[in-house]
Amino acid sequence: MAAQAQRSPTNAVNDTLASLESLIRLDTEATVGDLDLLVRINKHAAERYRGMADAAEGLETDAEYLKTKYDEVNKYIKQVGELDDRVSDLEAIVRELEEWTGELEIKVRRIAPRR
Structure with a gap:
């Protein structure tokens, strides 16, 4: 039993060490x-950032x-603006000419019956 008692603590120590x-x-x-996973995640992130950098360029x-x-x-656009201003000026002149033409027509009608 003494041999078994000595063996038992030795076995227990061996079992503990094995565990x-x-x-x-x-x-x-x-x-x-975990470290391998982190390495893969970092590589993937680096690839994404490279892609983003290329897109930014x-x-x-x-x-x-x-x-x-x-x-x-x-x-x-500036030329069109200038043309628009000129057209507006021409439209104003046309309106003025139409008014004068109207006045002339009225004067001509007044004079025409007298002849």
């Missing part, structure tokens, strides 16, 4: 798995192109 070894191994595997190029086109169109 500790298993616990440490499993905890390490879980930590490594494209937007910058598009903005420059649109600004150039806006400047070109703005010249025509």
